[in-house]
Amino acid sequence: MIYLDHASATPVSKKVLDSMLPFFSDEFFNPSAPYISAKKVQGLYEEAKSKIAHAIGAKSPDLVITSGATEATNLAFTAVSKKVLVLETEHQSVLETAKNYDFETIKVDHTGLIDLDDLRKKLDENVELVSVSLANNEIGTIQPIAEISEIIRAERQNRLKNGIKTPLYLHSDASQALNLIDINVARLGVDLLTINSAKIYGPKGVGALYVAHGVKLKPIVYGGGQENGLRSGTENVPAVIGFATAIEEAKKHLNGNKKLYTEFSNLFQKEIKDAEIEPIFLGNKKHRLMNFCSVSFPGIDAERLIYKLEDKEIYLSTGAACAASKGKKSHVLKAIGLSDEEIAGSLRISFGALNSKEDIKIAVKEIKQAIKEEIERQK
């Protein structure tokens, strides 16, 4: 198997699973129970939360543990009630949540980078939240969050000067980025940050929201009052322990991964160049998660390509799994200005821990072969 869809899901690493195992059947206690074994579990849970927080330059009380990135993003939006701005290339979790508010989208350029002028233009005094993902989940484009934060800071100053009391927050969804970007909430200047375990070799079903001091959220799940009353429900201890291990490992191997995936990416781009249809490389050359290689072969039906490659046990996708499964045309590829034909011919390739250089070579060879066959068929 050559798995080239790490952006969609990653396997739980051995180290992560080993760290989780004792918490299923031995240290299974409810962290809120009164006796010492339960208090020990509570202590380990808090320690894991601290590790997760530390990995993004935050402290444990700033984190709300959730059941994943989607819930974290939904929770982030409860900070406000009126107008929000979201990047037009955001993940569905942001876009669908935004629809519950008065919302506008911010444009991107043809590489997927935010149009800062469009942000400035739309950032009127009614806007309460701006949501821009740290890295796009289809083409890997990395956004200049710190720069966006500066624009927001200036607008806040402006409001202060003019006696306008409307708050303004910056949220960023960093789900795709934890493996390849050294994240620090202060340096990014975000008020709210969504992070996720399932894309960094941690377990599914757990994520977290970083919440800066002074940002008031409304719970979306009420009950026993866990997570400082912001997210009720018995703590999912094994998942949080696993998340902590995964994020520490991600941090540790950040530079090594960046280097490795840059090599993979370069190799892929070099080898694929002489395919029968000249590939268009999508996204931003410079500001890109190095494990992403999104590429379009105009005139090819990428879905057919995927099924052909699947026979060779090569797994990749056309875009975000949740959108792709509904047969929707990618809003991201549309936003960066691709034609329908270019969108239909697009593949998202995302490297990860399961790949070797040899894999990349085989995959390119098979992709080229599949394209050749498709062209033959069309004749």
Next chain:
Amino acid sequence: MIYLDHASATPVSKKVLDSMLPFFSDEFFNPSAPYISAKKVQGLYEEAKSKIAHAIGAKSPDLVITSGATEATNLAFTAVSKKVLVLETEHQSVLETAKNYDFETIKVDHTGLIDLDDLRKKLDENVELVSVSLANNEIGTIQPIAEISEIIRAERQNRLKNGIKTPLYLHSDASQALNLIDINVARLGVDLLTINSAKIYGPKGVGALYVAHGVKLKPIVYGGGQENGLRSGTENVPAVIGFATAIEEAKKHLNGNKKLYTEFSNLFQKEIKDAEIEPIFLGNKKHRLMNFCSVSFPGIDAERLIYKLEDKEIYLSTGAACAASKGKKSHVLKAIGLSDEEIAGSLRISFGALNSKEDIKIAVKEIKQAIKEEIERQK
């Protein structure tokens, strides 16, 4: 260790964990991805959902998988927007959610059983939802859900006759009951039912809401549109697989468990009777989860007792873990008419898979000894 707090948390059984393990690192694919390995995972996920549904007499499309019972209950309440009635002894997940609505509480008698006359009285034509747990989480009292359902059906008929269009639904939280009650949604006559994995030897962080045909919910988490658009977020495959195994096992061992825990319960009650303080057995003698033994020793500080017993590696609690951890007085024990002194002296003992008859005997002996020492100390 003698663990007598199965109502608070249960260890993941070996069978459950074994069923989950392949889905962490091998069958880790995103169920929404387009290639065959992912589709296989999606198939197994759907199969697991069917098993869970089947165990409560429902079908897979009637279930919404959530991150646990608390979220399921919160989701259930989105069926309505105005007036709700909840039993005064409900879990915090019901009570705190109800506070977001115009709500009233229904009284219970001194055994924790619902006062049906009070329900009839309060069931005016504005009520849209009635929420009554199948079994109480502190004293194990089992409610006559089918009878409640009849009352609700009659009120619906009444509304129909009078041209009143306000809908009326019955929700029940069955989190504590799956191990000991053979649940069938049609027989119960519920429109919405909360179930949970973590209390039946399944993994934490997963639950489900049964939703009868015609009941329209509003999502509380928006995004990729999983779970028929009602609960977005990448499916937590290993957890759902584990939940399915756990619920099938629970069903299989239902009668055996009932018999075993009745023996434990009888043994406990017989042996504890001649403690230095005469115990008051809480809850309903007949309509009770047989693994619950809640008991009060008036004049004793139950919290001190718990710490004393912890030294002997006997683990039990005063009540619901999430409430107990906040030092709140139990609203359940208050509702059944216990005095402050009786509440302060109350223990919740809940048997389970980790117990043997010998455990019960040792535990009783140690509880009696601890009570004796407490009385000595007070002199």
